[in-house]
Amino acid sequence: xxxxxxxxxxxxxxxxxxxxxxxxxxxxxxxxxxxxxxxxxxxxxxxxxxxxxxxxxxxxxxxxxxxxxxxxxxxxxxxxxxxxxxxxxxxxxxxxxxxxxxxxxxxxxxxxxxxxxxxxxxxxxxxxxxxxxxxxxxxxxxxxxxxxxxxxxxxxxxxxxxxxxxxxxxxxxxxxxxxxxxxxxxxxxxxxxxxxxxxxxxxxxxxxxxxxxxxxxxxxxxxxxxxxxxxxxxxxxxxxxxxxxxxxxxxxxxxxxxxxxxxxxxxxxxxxxxxxxxxxxxxxxxxxxxxxxxxxxxxxxxxxxxxxxxxxxxxxxxxxxxxxxxxxxxxxxxxxxxxxxxxxxxxxxxxxxxxxxxxxxxxxxxxxxxxxxxxxxxxxxxxxxxxxxxxxxxxxxxxxxxxxxxxxxxxxxxxxxxxxxxxxxxxxxxxxxxxxxxxxxxxxxxxxxxxxxxxxxxxxxxxxxxxxxxxxxxxxxxxxxxxxxxxxxxxxxxxxxxxxxxxxxxxxxxxxxxxxxxxxxxxxxxxxxxxxxxxxxxxxxxxxxxxxxxxxxxxxxxxxxx
Ligand code: KIV
Ligand code: ZN
Numbered sequence: 001x002x003x004x005x006x007x008x009x010x011x012x013x014x015x016x017x018x019x020x021x022x023x024x025x026x027x028x029x030x031x032x033x034x035x036x037x038x039x040x041x042x043x044x045x046x047x048x049x050x051x052x053x054x055x056x057x058x059x060x061x062x063x064x065x066x067x068x069x070x071x072x073x074x075x076x077x078x079x080x081x082x083x084x085x086x087x088x089x090x091x092x093x094x095x096x097x098x099x100x101x102x103x104x105x106x107x108x109x110x111x112x113x114x115x116x117x118x119x120x121x122x123x124x125x126x127x128x129x130x131x132x133x134x135x136x137x138x139x140x141x142x143x144x145x146x147x148x149x150x151x152x153x154x155x156x157x158x159x160x161x162x163x164x165x166x167x168x169x170x171x172x173x174x175x176x177x178x179x180x181x182x183x184x185x186x187x188x189x190x191x192x193x194x195x196x197x198x199x200x201x202x203x204x205x206x207x208x209x210x211x212x213x214x215x216x217x218x219x220x221x222x223x224x225x226x227x228x229x230x231x232x233x234x235x236x237x238x239x240x241x242x243x244x245x246x247x248x249x250x251x252x253x254x255x256x257x258x259x260x261x262x263x264x265x266x267x268x269x270x271x272x273x274x275x276x277x278x279x280x281x282x283x284x285x286x287x288x289x290x291x292x293x294x295x296x297x298x299x300x301x302x303x304x305x306x307x308x309x310x311x312x313x314x315x316x317x318x319x320x321x322x323x324x325x326x327x328x329x330x331x332x333x334x335x336x337x338x339x340x341x342x343x344x345x346x347x348x349x350x351x352x353x354x355x356x357x358x359x360x361x362x363x364x365x366x367x368x369x370x371x372x373x374x375x376x377x378x379x380x381x382x383x384x385x386x387x388x389x390x391x392x393x394x395x396x397x398x399x400x401x402x403x404x405x406x407x408x409x410x411x412x413x414x415x416x417x418x419x420x421x422x423x424x425x426x427x428x429x430x431x432x433x434x435x436x437x438x439x440x441x442x443x444x445x446x447x448x449x450x451x452x453x454x455x456x457x458x459x460x461x462x463x464x465x466x467x468x469x470x471x472x473x474x475x476x477x478x479x480x481x482x483x484x485x486x487x488x489x490x491x492x493x494x495x496x497x498x499x500x501x502x503x504x505x506x507x508x509x510x511x512x513x514x515x516x517x518x519x520x521x522x523x524x525x526x527x528x529x530x531x532x533x534x535x536x537x538x539x540x541x542x543x544x545x546x547x548x549x550x551x552x553x554x555x556x557x558x559x560x561x562x
Contacts, residue, residue, distance in 0.1 A: 011218035014185060014225045021224050021263040029291060029299045031267040032284060033067035033243070034060045038101050040275040041071070044316055052315040053082050054091060059311050060272075061096055064300045065284075067123060069099040069269070073115035074108040083115045097121035099174065104128040104153030113160050121170045123208065124161070126153050130191055131179030131214075147191045150175065154198035173199050174208035176245065181213045185226055189233045192240070201239035209234075210269060212245035213256055215278075220252050224259035231264045243267035246282040248274055253282035254290065272312050273320050273327060286325045293365050302326070305370040332367045335381060340388035347391070381423035386410030389429055396426040399433065402507045402522050405534045412436055437536035440552040440559070444498055445470045451485060451543060463488040471497070485543045489550060498554050501525040501533070506546055511538075523549035525557070533557040 037056060041047050048056060053070075060068050073083040083100065086092055098119055102112040104126050116122045128149045135141055154175065161171050175195045177188055192209050201207040211230065213223060231237060244265045246256040257268050274283030285305070288298035302308065305327050309320050322329040334340050339362045346360030353359070358366055367373060380388050386407045393399040393409075401409060412432055417424055424432075449467030456462065464481045465488035480492030486506060493499050504524040511520045519542040523535040533556055537548025 011222060013218070013222040014229055016225050016229065019225055019228055021228050021259065022221075024262040026258065026261050026291060026294065026296060028296065029288070030244075030261055030265065031067065031241070032065050032288070032300060033069060033099060033267060033269045034065045034271065034284065035069045035245070035269045035281060036060065036271040036275060038069040038071050038099075039269075039277060039281050040271040040316070043275060043277045043280070044318070046317060047078075048315055050078075050082055050085060054085070054089075055311060056315050057086065057091060059308060061093060063302065063308070066095060067097045067099055067267075069101060069123075069125065072101045074102050074111035080111070080115050087116070087119045092119065092121075094120060097123055097170075097172070099123040099125050101125045101127070104149050106153070106156055109153060109156055109160065113164065116169075116171075117164070119169065121172075123172045123174050124157060125174040125176065125208075125210070126157060127176035127178045127210075128153070129179050129214075130177040130188060131182035132184060133182055134179055143187050143190075147194055150177070150191055151194050151198050154195045158199050172205075172208065173201075174210055174243070175199070176210040176212055178212060179214040180211040181217060181223055181226065182215070185229050186233070188230055189235075192230075193235050196236045196239050201236060203238045206239055206241045208243050208267065209240045210243040210245050210267075211260075211265075212269075213247055213253075214245075216247050216249040216252060216256060219250075220255035220259045223256050224263040227260050227263035227265060241266050243269060244282075245269040247277065248279040248282060251279065253280070254286050257282045257287055258290070272308065273318075273324060275312075275316060275318055283325070285327055289326045289365060289370070292369065303369065303371050305372065307371070326365060326370055332363070332372055334362055334388070335383050337384045337386070337388060340384055340391060341386070344387040344391040344394075347395075380413055380429055381417050384410075384414070384417070389413040392426045392429050393433060397430050397433075398511045398513070399520060400507075400509055402505065402524065404505065404524055404532070405522060408532070408534055409433065409436075433536075436556070437534070437552055438538055440535065440555040441548075442555055443472050443558060444551050444555055446547060446551060447475065449544075449547070451488070465489045465492045467492065469493075469496075486546050486550070489547050498558070500528045501554060501557070503550075504532070506549070508542065508545060519545040521546040521549040523553045525550070525553045527557055531557075 037053055057068065070086055071079040071082055073080045086098065092098055100112055100116055102108050112124065128146065130146055135146055139146065157173060165171050177183060177191055180188055196207055199207050211227065231242060234240065242265045244257050244260040246253040268287065270284035270287060271281040273285060274280035285302055288300045289302060291298045309327050313319060320327050323331060334343055342361040343363060350359055380392060389410050390401045390406045393401055413424065413429060416432055447468040447470050449465060452464040454462055461483060462481060463485050466479045468475060468477055478492040478496065480488050480494065482488035482491050490503055502525065504526050506521060506523050508519055508521040511518055518538050518540055521537045523546060525533045527533060533553045535549045535553025535556060537545045537552055539545040539548060
């Protein structure tokens with residue numbers, strides 16, 4: 001039995017007669033706002049310096065984020081200077097709006113106005129705590145007192161902004177009732193409506209109402225209920241842009257954002273890889289790529305996720321976990337054999353169907369969409385199945401092994417993984433393939449040969465093979481005819497010691513390695529005991545590749561028996 005749970009007060013969900021959000025779908029992206037440089041930055045052991053913040057800012061711009069909270073300029077000289085450098089240094093593209101955060105306190109608001117002078121597009125974001133708990137244990141204030149803090153700030157902001165707007169700044173307002181999720185919903189509506197009125201919000205000049213789960217304290221469906229209720233009760237709904245700001249204390253930040261969007265939110269504040277206070281803010285990468293995999297254009301560019309991850313780790317000195325959705329080192333790696341087989345089959349199915357639709361089990365996203373490679377999708381270790389090695393051969397080296405050969409080659413690879421005790425890299429898998437099949441050129445060697453070919457009046461082809469073979473020290477001549485090179489060769493070796501094999505199947509395709517194009521032939525033979533033997537031959541000559549393949553299969557069988 002666990003200890004300590006009795007002391008917690010469970011979240012009390014709203015009583016909803018009707019809710020419509022569960023029947024909705026996300027069909028378009030929200031307005032994205034990055035709070036990396038503020039909420040994310042304030043949660044770092046070593047907050048970013050100017051250079052790091054600038055580099056981070058430019059990455060956010062490149063991703064396509066148009067609203068970026070750059071800091072808390074009234075909080076410290078460093079924050080103020082960074083804000084000034086962004087504006088004066090000409091770092092902000094014309095289509096990007098910077099957002100600055102300030103507490104609902106007059107002297108901080110004044111300082112914030114100084115910090116933003118000269119900027120073209122600004123969102124002035126102010127907040128105060130509204131939750132039952134914060135009112136009780138932190139502020140010792142009733143609802144009216146808390147409302148006054150917000151409305152006084154709103155009035156001051158409106159007043160200070162008039163000359164700035166007259167000078168040409170595109171200045172918008174955002175208000176956050178901090179700890180919204182723990183606030184009585186009717187009171188949240190009341191305080192937000194009062195703020196909208198004091199900011200003179202209209203449908204043409206809408207104010208952003210940012211409704212944070214400052215501390216995620218309930219399941220995302222309860223939050224969505226709160227949101228739907230809030231929106232339905234807000235008198236000036238058409239004068240507000242409803243924004244989300246999920247934190248991730250229960251690990252449900254993404255679900256909170258997604259259900260919040262279903263419940264009517266239009267904007268999301270988030271950070272790359274979910275950096276932020278405690279367990280972080282909601283992860284914008286996951287949110288956007290979740291939409292992408294549902295066929296919705298997120299409007300954001302994560303096509304070079306590794307580059308973004310590298311910048312993030314360098315600037316924040318945080319690590320992106322190996323299993324972080326879409327971005328983690330291991331998320332495109334299948335260790336399990338059955339997963340590898342299914343991925344292999346899915347990839348073949350997609351090629352054959354030609355529908356262009358992504359239908360690969362265990363890979364919810366095409367790794368190429370985030371600039372990642374197919375090669376590391378499958379790692380070969382002792383847990384891998386028969387299809388994994390064949391998949392690597394196909395995707396990393398272009399060898400399309402026949403299905404029947406997969407178990408045999410898979411076994412060769414498995415023996416090697418057991419021997420070395422670690423996973424095998426694609427190059428080692430190729431080496432095993434080469435050593436076992438292509439290089440199986442002894443004891444029987446083809447020294448020289450010639451084909452003669454003619455087609456009769458009925459269109460039948462007749463091929464004669466004449467060649468010199470060597471078996472250890474013995475050199476011997478063979479000749480035979482057939483309806484094609486393979487048949488002719490088989491007939492030629494009839495009567496020799498190597499003739500106890502039956503031909504089962506063969507497959508050939510072209511393969512390009514660098515600028516060099518060759519034919520590769522896979523040969524399937526059976527010995528007198530019914531045992532399968534595979535061989536592989538390569539040559540620039542499409543007639544020679546299968547002969548080498550046959551000798552490869554025979555040599556492997558003979559060597560194994562010896
Ligand atoms: O989490 C939060 O509530 C905040 C506010 C300042 C918006 O970061
Ligand atoms: Zn926050």
